[in-house]
Every structure is written in C-alpha cells, then in structure tokens.
Amino acid sequence: MVNRSPVRRLLPLALLAAFATLPLAALGKGTLVYCSEGSPEGFQPQFFTTGTTFDAVSVPMFNRLVEFETGTTNIVPALAESWTISPDGKTYTFKLRKGVKFHSNANFTPTRDFNADDVVFSWNRMADENHPFHKLTAGQTFSYYDDMGMKNIVDKVEKVDEYTVRFNLKRPEAPFLADMAMDFASILSKEYFEAMLKKGTPNAADVYPIGTGPFEFASYQKDATIRYKAFDKYWGGRPKVDTLVYSITRDATARYAKLKTGECQVMAFPKPADLDEMKKDSRITVQQKEGLNIGYIAFNVEKKPFDDKRVRQALNMAVDKAAILKAVYQGNGQVAKNPIPPILWSYNNSIKDYPYDPAKAKELLAQAGFPNGFELELWYLPVTRPYNPDGKRVGEMIQADWEKIGVKTKLVTYEWAEYRKRAKQGEHQVVMFGWSGDNGDPDNFFVPLLGCEAVKGGGNNARWCNKQFEDLVVKAAQTSKQADRAKLYEQAQVIFKEEAPWITLAHSMRFDPVRNEVKGYKMDATAHHYFDKVDIAPLP
Amino acid sequence: MLAFILRRAALVVPTFIGVTLLAFALIHLIPGDPVENLSGERGMDPARRERLLHEFGLDRPLPVQYGEYIGNVLRGDLGSSLTTHERVLDEFLTLFPATIELAFFAMLFAVGLGLPAGILAALKRNTAADYAVMGASLTGYSMPIFWWALLLILFFSVQLGWTPVSGRIAVEYDVPAATGFMLIDTLKAGDLGAFRSAVSHLILPSIALGTIPLAVIARMTRSAMLEVLREDYVRTARAKGLPRWRVILVHALRNALIPVITVIGLQVGLLLSGAILTETIFSWPGVGNWLVHGVQSRDYPVVQGGILLIATLVISVNLIVDLLYGVVNPRIRHA
Numbered sequence: 001m002v003n004r005s006p007v008r009r010l011l012p013l014a015l016l017a018a019f020a021t022l023p024l025a026a027l028g029k030g031t032l033v034y035c036s037e038g039s040p041e042g043f044q045p046q047f048f049t050t051g052t053t054f055d056a057v058s059v060p061m062f063n064r065l066v067e068f069e070t071g072t073t074n075i076v077p078a079l080a081e082s083w084t085i086s087p088d089g090k091t092y093t094f095k096l097r098k099g100v101k102f103h104s105n106a107n108f109t110p111t112r113d114f115n116a117d118d119v120v121f122s123w124n125r126m127a128d129e130n131h132p133f134h135k136l137t138a139g140q141t142f143s144y145y146d147d148m149g150m151k152n153i154v155d156k157v158e159k160v161d162e163y164t165v166r167f168n169l170k171r172p173e174a175p176f177l178a179d180m181a182m183d184f185a186s187i188l189s190k191e192y193f194e195a196m197l198k199k200g201t202p203n204a205a206d207v208y209p210i211g212t213g214p215f216e217f218a219s220y221q222k223d224a225t226i227r228y229k230a231f232d233k234y235w236g237g238r239p240k241v242d243t244l245v246y247s248i249t250r251d252a253t254a255r256y257a258k259l260k261t262g263e264c265q266v267m268a269f270p271k272p273a274d275l276d277e278m279k280k281d282s283r284i285t286v287q288q289k290e291g292l293n294i295g296y297i298a299f300n301v302e303k304k305p306f307d308d309k310r311v312r313q314a315l316n317m318a319v320d321k322a323a324i325l326k327a328v329y330q331g332n333g334q335v336a337k338n339p340i341p342p343i344l345w346s347y348n349n350s351i352k353d354y355p356y357d358p359a360k361a362k363e364l365l366a367q368a369g370f371p372n373g374f375e376l377e378l379w380y381l382p383v384t385r386p387y388n389p390d391g392k393r394v395g396e397m398i399q400a401d402w403e404k405i406g407v408k409t410k411l412v413t414y415e416w417a418e419y420r421k422r423a424k425q426g427e428h429q430v431v432m433f434g435w436s437g438d439n440g441d442p443d444n445f446f447v448p449l450l451g452c453e454a455v456k457g458g459g460n461n462a463r464w465c466n467k468q469f470e471d472l473v474v475k476a477a478q479t480s481k482q483a484d485r486a487k488l489y490e491q492a493q494v495i496f497k498e499e500a501p502w503i504t505l506a507h508s509m510r511f512d513p514v515r516n517e518v519k520g521y522k523m524d525a526t527a528h529h530y531f532d533k534v535d536i537a538p539l540p
Numbered sequence: 541m542l543a544f545i546l547r548r549a550a551l552v553v554p555t556f557i558g559v560t561l562l563a564f565a566l567i568h569l570i571p572g573d574p575v576e577n578l579s580g581e582r583g584m585d586p587a588r589r590e591r592l593l594h595e596f597g598l599d600r601p602l603p604v605q606y607g608e609y610i611g612n613v614l615r616g617d618l619g620s621s622l623t624t625h626e627r628v629l630d631e632f633l634t635l636f637p638a639t640i641e642l643a644f645f646a647m648l649f650a651v652g653l654g655l656p657a658g659i660l661a662a663l664k665r666n667t668a669a670d671y672a673v674m675g676a677s678l679t680g681y682s683m684p685i686f687w688w689a690l691l692l693i694l695f696f697s698v699q700l701g702w703t704p705v706s707g708r709i710a711v712e713y714d715v716p717a718a719t720g721f722m723l724i725d726t727l728k729a730g731d732l733g734a735f736r737s738a739v740s741h742l743i744l745p746s747i748a749l750g751t752i753p754l755a756v757i758a759r760m761t762r763s764a765m766l767e768v769l770r771e772d773y774v775r776t777a778r779a780k781g782l783p784r785w786r787v788i789l790v791h792a793l794r795n796a797l798i799p800v801i802t803v804i805g806l807q808v809g810l811l812l813s814g815a816i817l818t819e820t821i822f823s824w825p826g827v828g829n830w831l832v833h834g835v836q837s838r839d840y841p842v843v844q845g846g847i848l849l850i851a852t853l854v855i856s857v858n859l860i861v862d863l864l865y866g867v868v869n870p871r872i873r874h875a
Contacts, residue, residue: 219714
C-alpha cells in the first residue's frame with residue numbers, strides 16, 4: 001500500500017491557503033475616512049431629503065448664501081457676506097462674497113467666479129416650472145423645496161447687480177433666513193449647467209457635482225466609497241486633510257468594528273447598545289451633543305375621549321417619565337416638558353411639567369366621566385429613531401403606568417412606513433412619534449407638528465388645531481425681531497402645556513464616536529457631519 | 541433532440557411569468573409605498589401625495605401596472621430606480637460583478653475544502669476524523685450567516701487584526717472599475733498592493749458565504765464516496781494492485797462526483813440568496829446589498845428588476861444543465 005495519499009498531503013495546504021492572512025496597508029497621510037451609514041441617492045443637493053445624501057453632497061461640496069455655524073443653529077455669512085431685511089419683513093437683500101471659485105472636473109473648467117446669476121439660477125431652477133433646467137432629470141422633484149412650502153413664501157428672486165440678489169416674499173416670514181441655510185438652498189453653478197447643455201450632456205450637471213464647497217468630488221464606487229479631494233481654492237480656507245473618503249457601511253456593528261480597527265476614523269450613528277463599550281475604549285472619544293429633537297406621544301383629539309382636555313391631562317400625569325428616561329434612554333436624554341428642545345431659542349423654561357401623580361390623574365378621569373378608566377390603543381414605534389431608542393419598551397412602561405389609573409392599554413404597531421402612513425391619515429387613538437429639527441428655527445417645530453395646516457398633511461399627529469396657539473405661531477413667523485418672536489413662542493408653549501395634545505417625552509442626545517487621532521472634529525446641531533476643519537494627527 | 545430542447549425552453553415561459561408575478565405581487569404587498577418613504581416623520585400634503593403617486597405611475601390598478609411592466613420588460617426596459625433615477629439594468633450591471641466575484645470565491649472555498657473533507661471522512665469512516673468532519677459540517681450548516689459573519693469579523697478582524705472588517709478594497713486604493721471584478725481590475729492596473737488588499741477583503745465574506753455549501757458538499761461527497769467504495773469495480777481495481785490513491789481519486793472519486801456536481805449546481809441559487817445577507821454585513825457593494833436597500837425604500841423597479849434578473853440567471857443555468865443532461869443521458873432526452 002502507498003502510505004501517504006495526496007489527499008492527506010493536500011488538506012493542510014488547503015486549510016492554510018484558506019486562512020492565509022495579508023498585512024493591512026497603512027492609510028495614506030492626510031486621509032480621513034468616515035464610515036457613513038448609506039449611499040447618497042444622488043450627487044445633487046436640491047433633489048433629495050435624506051441626511052445621508054446631505055452629508056455626502058451639500059455638506060462637503062456646496063455652500064449656501066448663509067449657513068449654520070458648526071455646532072450651533074446660529075446663522076452666519078457664507079456665500080452672502082451680509083444681508084438686510086426690509087422693515088415689512090418681505091424683502092431680503094443679500095450682498096454676495098467676491099472671489100468665490102467653483103470646482104472643476106474633466107468636462108468643465110469655470111471661467112468666472114460665483115455671482116448673482118448663480119443664485120438666481122439655483123433658485124429659479126426649483127421654483128419655476130418653465131425653467132429650462134426644471135425638468136432636466138426625468139422623474140426628479142424638488143422635494144425639500146416643496147416640503148418647506150417655498151412656493152407660498154417666495155414670490156421672486158432678482159439680480160440687483162453682479163454681487164447683490166433680492167428675494168421678494170409673498171408674506172413676512174421670519175424663518176426664511178434659516179430656510180436659506182438648509183441643504184436644498186445650496187448654490188449651483190449656472191455656467192456649468194449651460195456648458196453641459198451645450199455639450200449635449202445636460203444631465204451630467206446633475207450627476208457630477210460642481211460646487212463651491214471645501215471638498216471637490218473625486219470618484220464614487222456605488223455602495224462602496226465616495227472620494228473627495230481638498231479644494232485648494234476654497235474661499236473659507238483649504239481643508240486640512242488632503243483626501244476625504246466616505247466608506248459606506250450600512251451595518252452599525254460593522255461600522256463600529258471598522259472604527260476599532262482604524263479602517264475609519266469617524267463613524268455615523270452608533271447603536272445605543274454599543275455606547276457604553278465605546279466610551280471605555282481608550283482609542284475612541286465619544287462626542288455627544290443635545291439633539292435638536294423631541295420624542296412625544298400624541299393624542300388624536302378628533303377621537304373620543306381624547307377631545308377632552310382632562311383626559312389628556314390625566315394620561316399625562318399618570319406617566320412616570322423619569323423612570324422611562326432611566327430605563328430606556330439610560331441617561332442619554334432629558335425629560336421633555338415643551339415641544340421644542342432647550343437648546344432652541346424661545347424655549348420656555350418657566351413652564352411646569354405635569355407632575356407624576358396617579359391619584360390626581362384618577363381624579364381628573366373621574367371628572368371627565370371615567371371613574372373606572374377606559375380602554376385605548378397605543379401605537380408604539382416599530383424602529384429605533386434618534387429621538388426614541390426603544391418604542392416598544394416605552395410603550396410597555398406607559399401601559400403599566402396607565403393600568404394604575406384603570407386605563408387598559410392595547411399596544412399596537414405596524415411596519416414603519418405603514419405606521420407613518422396610517423398615523424398621518426389619523427387612524428390612531430394615541431401614537432408615539434417624534435421629530436428632528438431641520439434648521440434650528442422654533443417655527444420648524446411648532447408649524448409642521450402642531451399647526452392647523454399640518455393636520456391635513458398628517459404631520460400634526462394630535463390633529464390638534466387651536467385658534468389661540470395658531471394665531472401666536474403665525475404672528476411669530478411674521479415678526480422679524482427674534483426677541484419679539486421668542487415672546488410669542490413662549491406664550492404658545494403655555495397654551496400647548498395647558499391643552500396637553502401630547503405627552504412630551506424626551507429630548508435625546510446624539511453621539512459621534514471619533515478616533516483620537518482626529519483633531520478638531522465638532523458635532524453639528526442639525527446632525528450633519530462636517531470635516532472641513534478636521535485634521536489627522538499621526539498615531540503615536 | 542430539437543424537440544427536447546424546445547420542450548425544455550417552453551417550460552421557461554411559465555416560470556418566467558411566475559417569477560415576475562411573484563416579485564411584483566410581493567413588493568406591492570409589503571406595507572408602505574415609495575411616496576411615503578420620501579416624507580419620513582414629516583406630513584405630506586394629500587395633493588402632493590397624489591401628484592407623486594401619479595408621477596411614479598402608482599395610481600393605477602395593480603393589474604394595469606403589472607401589464608405595463610411586463611410590456612416594458614419584453615422591450616428590454618426594466619425601468620429606473622425611484623430613489624436614484626438611474627436605470628435598473630445599469631445599476632445591476634455595475635454591481636453584479638462584485639456578487640459574482642464573492643460567489644465564485646465562496647464556491648472555491650466550499651469545493652476546495654468540502655471535497656477533501658468529504659473524501660477524508662469517507663475513508664476514515666467511523667473514526668474521530670469522520671466524526672470531526674461531519675460534526676463540523678453540521679455546525680456550519682446550522683449556523684445563521686449573519687451570526688457567523690459577525691463572529692468572523694469580531695475574531696479575525698477586531699481581535700486578531702488579520703483581515704479587514706468590510707468593504708472590497710482598502711480606501712487608499714482607487715482602482716478604476718474596468719471589468720467590475722476587483723481582482724482583475726487591480727491586476728490590470730498593475731497594482732500589487734491593491735490586489736493583495738482586494739484578496740484580503742475577500743477572505744471573510746467568502747468563508748461566511750461558503751460555509752453552508754461547504755457543509756453540503758462535504759456530506760454529499762462522503763456519502764457518495766462510501767457508496768462507490770463498496771462497488772465491485774473498486775474492489776477489482778484494488779485486487780489488480782493499483783496504488784491506493786489511484787483507486788480513490790480516479791476510480792472511486794470520479795464516479796462519486798456525479799451527484800456532488802449536481803449538488804454544487806444547486807448551490808448557485810443558495811449562494812445568491814446567501815449573498816444578500818453576506819453583502820449586507822460586509823458592506824459588499826453587490827446586488828444583494830442593493831436589493832435589501834431597494835426593499836427598505838420600497839423601490840419597486842429595483843426590487844422587481846433585480847429579482848427578475850437573478851431569476852433569469854438561475855433559470856438559464858438550470859436550463860443549460862438540463863440540456864447537458866439530455867446530451868449525456870439519452871434516457872432523459874426521450875422521457
């Protein structure tokens with residue numbers, strides 16, 4: 001017999017080959033890698049509405065006339081150096097910055113600096129349905145422009161001179177300046193679009209981005225990586241890193257693993273459950289910031305018995321919010337008493353929240369005609385949201401709380417898209433929901449969530465339309481001085497608390513885990529990720 | 541023979557209709573719709589909702605939508621993604637090479653390890669080696685892919701630092717996509733470092749995806765070998781005094797391979813479905829990852845088109861295999 005079969009000889013070799021390892025190459029100097037949570041829908045700032053796309057497009061590559069100072073919701077000059085607002089609040093005149101350069105690519109080299117034509121072009125392209133570039137890309141809509149109701153706000157945009165533009169509004173609208181700092185109001189290059197049209201490839205202008213921002217587009221490998229290079233001629237000063245890479249990693253566990261191994265230096269959206277371990281890791285700093293958000297529970301006031309204020313107040317008093325904050329938010333949030341978070345101006349801190357008082361709640365229920373309680377359906381969030389890490393757990397705790405005052409709660413949920421759809425149609429009795437602010441103006445909470453107009457579109461889940469509240473909020477939007485507006489919003493919060501259309505639950509913290517070699521990273525208030533001021537220190 | 545081919549090809553038509561109908565029905569049955577997906581927590585004005593539904597072509601009765609979809613498919617038009625507005629076929633073709641590359645190496649891993657392991661287990665029947673191989677393969681077969689993949693990442697990437705966590709290539713390599721196959725592209729670009737990086741990124745996903753086929757192949761090989769080793773001609777071959785390896789590899793294995801190859805062929809469908817999980821966890825930019833995202837965003841054209849293309853592929857492979865059987869085996873041809 002032959003004593004050694006080739007099989008026996010080959011097997012260890014095969015095993016070795018399968019498990020062979022290769023050294024990881026070190027990252028290039030001056031390269032910052034960000035593990036992002038998904039692919040952008042496209043490379044155009046006006047079409048899309050997701051934070052993922054904004055982070056990949058409008059944040060690194062574009063500018064607005066005005067922008068939010070990173071870390072706050074203060075509005076600071078950007079492509080506009082200054083602005084004036086007419087006394088009637090209906091005319092905004094922007095003085096534009098001179099010497100601002102656009103990016104270039106293989107098909108386009110700008111021949112002129114940014115000027116008023118670009119502003120008028122960028123706006124009219126969205127606003128004017130007969131604009132030659134309005135329907136450039138088939139099937140695309142200007143979602144955010146529509147969502148923000150811009151059609152009813154801006155009448156027209158005019159070029160006054162080369163470096164001055166004027167926005168004429170249909171009505172006084174104080175939040176307008178904050179709107180102009182939003183991603184959809186990014187400024188495109190008119191020259192670029194016209195050049196692509198001339199070349200016979202007009203669509204290219206919507207696919208390969210040309211902006212004025214700190215980083216230039218380099219390449220995109222679908223669902224894998226986006227590369228940017230520092231824009232040498234950036235008006236705000238060249239970014240410190242040479243290359244910025246977004247490594248698209250949809251799974252939060254994989255993102256964390258990559259952060260640990262150094263395959264990326266900053267990661268998006270950590271899983272709440274991983275935070276404790278992250279904070280213990282000496283290579284990682286977990287930055288945190290109060291979120292511009294609110295998690296709440298809305299009573300559908302169109303349905304009985306939630307049309308009765310006493311019932312809503314009773315259900316408010318029966319919930320032990322402090323216990324929920326401790327058990328579900330695990331300290332990563334704070335109890336909410338107002339519909340806006342405390343970091344937002346006009347937050348009314350003199351408001352007293354309903355105390356946790358089951359006895360008083362029972363009494364109120366009895367007054368409302370329910371001495372023995374009643375039955376209700378509570379819809380709980382089927383997914384983790386930035387403002388609520390675990391809807392089911394919150395639901396269960398509230399169920400137990402309400403049980404104590406005789407209210408029997410049936411917990412209900414649907415698939416997330418279906419949940420939203422049904423809630424917007426007002427099918428619920430009591431629904432758990434929340435909101436993350438777009439632009440740091442209080443109007444952006446009061447109007448889309450509690451305004452009378454928002455009942456129709458379903459953003460107002462309580463379907464609560466209160467004349468007094470509405471008048472205050474509308475008046476505030478038409479008042480130009482911030483101090484005066486703040487007073488009106490403070491009054492609105494008093495009415496809101498008294499009427500109790502919601503149980504205001506919590507404002508949660510946001511977290512960005514960053515490796516220690518990253519210097520100068522600052523969390524943004526509106527949950528974007530900015531890398532233009534970030535540097536990378538060599539590892540010790 | 542021609543009649544046989546025609547008969548087999550004709551069977552493809554109902555399968556094709558079934559697949560399109562199923563893909564269409566399932567994605568439309570999932571709650572939610574692409575328009576709702578646009579708005580998130582924000583309310584949407586009913587008029588705008590109507591307008592968007594109309595623009596997406598979703599305001600008509602489902603049978604009409606289906607009929608139109610089939611009409612477009614027959615003209616070779618799979619439509620455009622509702623989120624990116626790129627053509628579905630273009631997106632698929634951009635991403636598919638990544639999936640093929642992953643599936644190929646997963647298969648290589650499964651066959652390369654499964655065959656020898658199965659042979660070993662058969663030869664050492666009822667010994668510790670046999671039990672070890674069979675126990676390990678049963679474990680591998682029972683392991684959920686996502687769990688196994690995470691374990692692999694945590695151990696080999698995070699703990700030992702041997703392999704990268706996820707992706708297809710390290711970020712410092714920007715290799716132009718010529719063929720879409722990373723190994724070929726890196727070699728074409730002449731960048732050995734990039735090639736090595738691409739290989740290291742392939743290891744864990746291939747293992748994760750290849751483990752179940754590996755287990756199936758090992759068990760199949762073992763039982764087929766055991767059967768063949770009992771055959772008279774094997775005894776004859778031994779009696780003739782042929783070397784043992786020749787008896788095993790030439791006389792026994794060759795015949796044992798017939799059912800094994802059939803099983804390997806059947807794994808293609810399994811590999812593609814496993815790829816969906818594997819790609820999601822390893823951020824592998826292939827069609828599985830793309831389909832999952834399509835389902836989440838209710839991107840109807842992407843899901844329908846993706847399923848249709850994958851099904852077409854599986855159906856074609858099966859058709860070819862069927863025809864080959866017919867060529868080889870007259871009994872099938874005339875059945």
